[in-house]
Amino acid sequence: MEKMPKWADVILTPLISLLLAAAISALVILAIGESPWLALKTMIEGSLGSSYGWGFTLYYTTNFIFTGLAVMVAYHASLFNIGGEGQAAMGGLGVALVLLYLPLPHWLIALPVAMIGAAAFGAAWAFIPAWLQAKRGSHIVITTIMFNFIAAAALNYVLVNVLRPVGSMDPASARFPESTHLPSLSDMALAFGMEWGKNTPVNVTFFVAIGACLLVWLLIWRTRLGYEIRAFGKSEPGALYAGISPVRITIIAMLISGGLAGLMAINNVMGEAERLVLNAVEGAGFIGIAVALMGRNHPLGVFLAALLFGFLYQGGGELALWTSIPRELIVVIQALVILFTGALDNMVRMPLERLFLSMRKRGGA
Amino acid sequence: MDFATIIQILDSAVRLMTPLLLACLAGLYSERSGVFDIGLEGKMLMAAFTAASVAYVTGSAWLGLMAGIAGSLALSLIHGLASITFRGNQLISGVAINFLASGLTVLLGQKIFGLGGRTPALEGNARFGEITLPFADALRDVPVIGPIYAELISGHTILVYLAFAMVPLTWWVLNRTRFGLRLRAVGENPASVDTAGVSVTRLRYAAIAICGILCGIAGAYLATALSAGFVKEMTAGRGFIALAALIFAKWRPWSALGATFLFGLLEAIANRYPNLDLGIITIPSMFMNALPYILTVIILAGFVGRAIPPRAGGEPYVKER
Numbered sequence: 001m002e003k004m005p006k007w008a009d010v011i012l013t014p015l016i017s018l019l020l021a022a023a024i025s026a027l028v029i030l031a032i033g034e035s036p037w038l039a040l041k042t043m044i045e046g047s048l049g050s051s052y053g054w055g056f057t058l059y060y061t062t063n064f065i066f067t068g069l070a071v072m073v074a075y076h077a078s079l080f081n082i083g084g085e086g087q088a089a090m091g092g093l094g095v096a097l098v099l100l101y102l103p104l105p106h107w108l109i110a111l112p113v114a115m116i117g118a119a120a121f122g123a124a125w126a127f128i129p130a131w132l133q134a135k136r137g138s139h140i141v142i143t144t145i146m147f148n149f150i151a152a153a154a155l156n157y158v159l160v161n162v163l164r165p166v167g168s169m170d171p172a173s174a175r176f177p178e179s180t181h182l183p184s185l186s187d188m189a190l191a192f193g194m195e196w197g198k199n200t201p202v203n204v205t206f207f208v209a210i211g212a213c214l215l216v217w218l219l220i221w222r223t224r225l226g227y228e229i230r231a232f233g234k235s236e237p238g239a240l241y242a243g244i245s246p247v248r249i250t251i252i253a254m255l256i257s258g259g260l261a262g263l264m265a266i267n268n269v270m271g272e273a274e275r276l277v278l279n280a281v282e283g284a285g286f287i288g289i290a291v292a293l294m295g296r297n298h299p300l301g302v303f304l305a306a307l308l309f310g311f312l313y314q315g316g317g318e319l320a321l322w323t324s325i326p327r328e329l330i331v332v333i334q335a336l337v338i339l340f341t342g343a344l345d346n347m348v349r350m351p352l353e354r355l356f357l358s359m360r361k362r363g364g365a
Numbered sequence: 366m367d368f369a370t371i372i373q374i375l376d377s378a379v380r381l382m383t384p385l386l387l388a389c390l391a392g393l394y395s396e397r398s399g400v401f402d403i404g405l406e407g408k409m410l411m412a413a414f415t416a417a418s419v420a421y422v423t424g425s426a427w428l429g430l431m432a433g434i435a436g437s438l439a440l441s442l443i444h445g446l447a448s449i450t451f452r453g454n455q456l457i458s459g460v461a462i463n464f465l466a467s468g469l470t471v472l473l474g475q476k477i478f479g480l481g482g483r484t485p486a487l488e489g490n491a492r493f494g495e496i497t498l499p500f501a502d503a504l505r506d507v508p509v510i511g512p513i514y515a516e517l518i519s520g521h522t523i524l525v526y527l528a529f530a531m532v533p534l535t536w537w538v539l540n541r542t543r544f545g546l547r548l549r550a551v552g553e554n555p556a557s558v559d560t561a562g563v564s565v566t567r568l569r570y571a572a573i574a575i576c577g578i579l580c581g582i583a584g585a586y587l588a589t590a591l592s593a594g595f596v597k598e599m600t601a602g603r604g605f606i607a608l609a610a611l612i613f614a615k616w617r618p619w620s621a622l623g624a625t626f627l628f629g630l631l632e633a634i635a636n637r638y639p640n641l642d643l644g645i646i647t648i649p650s651m652f653m654n655a656l657p658y659i660l661t662v663i664i665l666a667g668f669v670g671r672a673i674p675p676r677a678g679g680e681p682y683v684k685e686r
Binding site for chain 1: 403443446447448451452453454455456457458460461462463464465467468469471472473475476481482602605608609612649651652654655658659661662665666667674
């Protein structure tokens, strides 16, 4: 018997977790002598109050959709991919190499080619931990953490010694050619005669991210491969008995996951910076964990959670600008969301289940 | 490279390996009891912050150490609550703890000191002083042994000696005491421990408390002995290197000493020679920095000796009813 109705599981538990995280965050703000109400108002005005704010919120959202989907796909195969950070960084390298060394006359051609580069590099970076997990039984959490650090070191080396233009002191690549510039949403709005989100980084990648949500939904719930991934994630012996190869599923799930994390690079590297800089990912890979947990590992949930974190990220920047609250408040909120929706899930769930059971008993009697 | 340089590099390696060793042993207790802990980094960071803050305010490094331990223990308790009491995912809890520490330290630091997350520089008794062992100065001029004793062995803070003393102590506790036997058993097969009438919950809480104390000492060492004050993100991945060392050492105390010494040495060499010229090739510092992680992946891959974690690691224990 189901202990709680499905809607409660899908909507109520994440909502309560979110409220708990928000309440504790409010206490933290009170503790540092600021007003939580004012903080919330500043954040909402700064991120949702103007098209300028929305432009940044949606830009961050795009990043988090990709990294959230990456964590989600691996999670369905019961693999915990903490390597999104490194995979997204490597995706950036893929984008930079493609855009710097291939002649691409128009963004419509450059975008798909860059996507292939980003996804291929991200997937390649996820392949080694996946292979080690599948073939040698090395724990994927540890190996992906190690690969984050190795990616950071490798990227640092490549930027300083290989991609840095002659005479530049900055550890960053040269600018990408003008022809590969992705249209921003404000350019697109202007084409329709609308003034929207001037000077904001949100670009056409946002629609790619929404497309990725749809494709991942189709993959997980409407294809044979998705079924195999979910079956493997629920029970490895069961999947083995059904003729599903654990090695194949582990590697494929991680390749897709790494590819999705890598795809983030078309937003931050190709769309925003238009060159590869050091530490371009800025922790988005880790936020993907919170986004996937909060979104209950469903693409729609991931989209909404990414929007929430986009709001928090942009709002946090505004907080640092207008109040004396440092933007690290966002890191605390992120930690609390991960804690309550991920690790302390049972703390929220158990009393709820008890409540629903007692309600059902009363209703049935 | 002359003898004096080698001594200097080794001396620097000893200083740099100390926080790794303490955190590695901390993880050892936790993981041998079956509780994975990727939150070592966060606990160390929190401890470094609380230690530096209290040491600055009171002017006492010892009170700072106590505060460091308290700060780290508080996070351990959250980890225990999530992974033991509420049987949540230990890895996710560890990730959360790392972010919590990373955010809270800056938030509180900015509030208290207003220096963008730093604490003011520590001076005098607010830092752990270097201890000169007896006869260090008298023996300094003796060839070979003199410099080794006076430079390498003598002249460290008390916490360094404490960290080294923890290695045999940990070995003894794990392998020669009843508590240690039960601790190892609860990490391999908690049901058997439960059947014997010993509380799995209590044992695991004891293990993560020890883990919290050791991480606290490691963090306090970073902020009040190795450097003079807390800086934002000052652990800089040391918690993860300690985790790597733990795997490298296959969850054994004496091997942990070797592994953390190796990683400390790598860091010391990378600090001294940013671009190591080996004649044929020049090794960039980035490679030296990444080497601990690369070595760990190779060890995990099982090509050079197999690292097998405690069998019940990562699994919350559910009593059958």
